[in-house]
Amino acid sequence: MKYLFQLGHQPQISAAEITAVFSHHRTIVLSCYHRENFLILETSQQLNCEDLIRTLGGTIKIARQIGADIPTYLNQTQPTGKIIFSLPDKKLAINIKKQLKQAGRSVRYIEPKNTATILHNNLVELGGDLTIINNEIFATEAIQPFEEFSQRDYGRPGSDDKSGMLPPKLARILINLSQTPKDATILDPFCGSGTILTEAATMGHANLIGSDISEKAIKNTKENLNWLAKQFNNLTIKQSSTTKLFQSDAAKLSNKLQPHSIDAIITEPLLGKPLTGRENKEQIDSQADELVKLYIDSFKAFVKILKPDGVVLFIIPKFLCKNEWVEIDCVDEIKKIGFAAVPFEIFGSSPIEHLTYHRPNQHLARTIWRFKKINN
Numbered sequence: 001m002k003y004l005f006q007l008g009h010q011p012q013i014s015a016a017e018i019t020a021v022f023s024h025h026r027t028i029v030l031s032c033y034h035r036e037n038f039l040i041l042e043t044s045q046q047l048n049c050e051d052l053i054r055t056l057g058g059t060i061k062i063a064r065q066i067g068a069d070i071p072t073y074l075n076q077t078q079p080t081g082k083i084i085f086s087l088p089d090k091k092l093a094i095n096i097k098k099q100l101k102q103a104g105r106s107v108r109y110i111e112p113k114n115t116a117t118i119l120h121n122n123l124v125e126l127g128g129d130l131t132i133i134n135n136e137i138f139a140t141e142a143i144q145p146f147e148e149f150s151q152r153d154y155g156r157p158g159s160d161d162k163s164g165m166l167p168p169k170l171a172r173i174l175i176n177l178s179q180t181p182k183d184a185t186i187l188d189p190f191c192g193s194g195t196i197l198t199e200a201a202t203m204g205h206a207n208l209i210g211s212d213i214s215e216k217a218i219k220n221t222k223e224n225l226n227w228l229a230k231q232f233n234n235l236t237i238k239q240s241s242t243t244k245l246f247q248s249d250a251a252k253l254s255n256k257l258q259p260h261s262i263d264a265i266i267t268e269p270l271l272g273k274p275l276t277g278r279e280n281k282e283q284i285d286s287q288a289d290e291l292v293k294l295y296i297d298s299f300k301a302f303v304k305i306l307k308p309d310g311v312v313l314f315i316i317p318k319f320l321c322k323n324e325w326v327e328i329d330c331v332d333e334i335k336k337i338g339f340a341a342v343p344f345e346i347f348g349s350s351p352i353e354h355l356t357y358h359r360p361n362q363h364l365a366r367t368i369w370r371f372k373k374i375n376n
Contacts, residue, residue: 001046002065004131004138005039007058008169013355013368014058015039016344017173021055023345024179032347035133039347049141055203056144057172060115063131063138070130070137071099077127077139084121085128086112092132115143152198157227158220159193166192166268170357170366171199174266177344177355177370178313183207184263187305189250189298194221196266197243198228208243209262211253218245251297254304264311265302268366270294271317275363284321291317292330296337303338303375312339312371316354320363331369338375344368 007014018039022029028044049062066073074083074096083105087093093109100107110121112129118140123129129140152168174196180186182204188196191210194217200208210221222245248256250269272287295316302312319326331341343351358365 002040002042002136002138003047003049004063004065004133005041006060006063006131007037007039008060009359010058010355010357011037011039012346012352013173013357014056015346015349016352016355017056017058017176019345019347020177020179021052022347024176029347033134034348038131038133040133040136041347053142053144055176057149057169057176057199059144061118061129061140061143063129063140066137066139070096071103073137073139074100074128075103075105082106082108083128084108084110084123084126085130086110086118086121086123087130087132088112089132115146118143119147151231152202152228155231156193156198156224158223166195168195168199171195171268172203174268174313174315174368175200175203175205177368178264178266178311180205180264180266180311185209185261187211187253187257187262187265188267189248189253189265189302190267190269191221191245192217192268194224196268197221198224200266201225201228201243202232209257210243210245211248211250211256213247213249215247218247221245250294251301253298253301257305259304260307262305262310263307264313265306266313268315269298271315271364271366272319275319277320277363279321281321281326284319284326288319288326288328291328292333295328295330296333299334299337299339299371303373306373308373310373311342312369312373314369314371315357315366316369318365318367320365325365334371338373339371340374342370342372344370 005018029041030044031042033040053062074085083100097107097109112118118129124140124143127139131138149168185207186200186205187209189211191197191212197208197210212218272291316328341353343353344355345351355368356365
């Protein structure tokens with residue numbers, strides 16, 4: 001069967017996440033191709049699109065290929081009452097509407113401006129949201145639960161603008177890229193407001209540990225986990241609300257945790273002070289040097305507490321200064337400590353050493369790295 005994935009505003013990261021999830025669940029892909037912000041996959045089995053969209057953080061919608069022409073399909077899918085459908089190609093949509101009206105059907109065309117339009121007009125349930133790519137027709141089967149993401153982002157009680165800026169969607173992407181089993185022990189040593197831990201809890205991970213050098217961060221994380229358990233009334237989340245949380249410098253974690261006790265470390269560390277764009281090169285270089293030391297000292301602790309072959313999903317920032325990017329040069333030192341960088345596989349593309357998350361007009365970019373412990 002052939003499926004269309006509409007990728008998010010970071011399409012390369014979205015495609016890498018889909019690849020990681022398919023690989024983790026051993027879903028066989030027979031063929032694939034990319035078209036702009038779309039990834040089209042042919043699989044050997046039928047996908048549960050609703051479950052899959054709730055697993056992914058970077059996919060806007062998932063659609064399944066239909067075999068019939070659009071008028072025939074809409075007549076069959078909505079055999080009674082008014083036909084309601086959407087299609088990005090407005091000219092084609094109007095032509096289809098005319099054909100259906102000539103056949104005696106009442107028709108309403110909705111221009112699909114965003115996923116909210118699809119949701120609020122019940123187009124997924126009606127089978128009426130259509131996309132044409134490479135002359136192939138796809139009907140949407142699931143859309144991203146964007147309202148739930150928004151609630152977990154802006155509705156949670158414990159937040160800190162200085163340390164809790166990781167978007168829940170990106171947190172979920174990091175967890176999926178780690179390919180960590182549900183029963184594994186996950187540590188976030190820079191837990192901030194607990195975004196990675198709360199997203200992991202909603203995904204069914206119960207063995208969670210969080211630490212941070214900030215006492216306020218630990219308080220916020222506890223508050224958010226408790227809020228999440230009550231908000232969604234989920235047993236796994238309730239179990240996770242009693243997650244082990246403690247205050248600690250990341251470089252001193254080996255004093256708090258048993259050797260070889262952690263399966264995966266998934267974290268966004270301190271990324272430095274927020275930038276205004278007015279900083280000079282000397283200021284940026286100074287901040288970069290401080291972060292290099294923090295990251296290397298942290299990995300020296302990570303290598304002690306990780307199990308053999310343990311995984312680290314880690315964000316390393318880079319800073320824009322006068323139209324030039326200033327890199328945090330620490331990867332070679334991390335490798336010397338006892339880690340190997342594991343490239344990200346992407347369907348239809350060559351593996352890539354790291355992924356970059358960046359929005360236009362921002363002075364900071366997040367580079368996503370996956371390391372594996374090799375010094376056992």
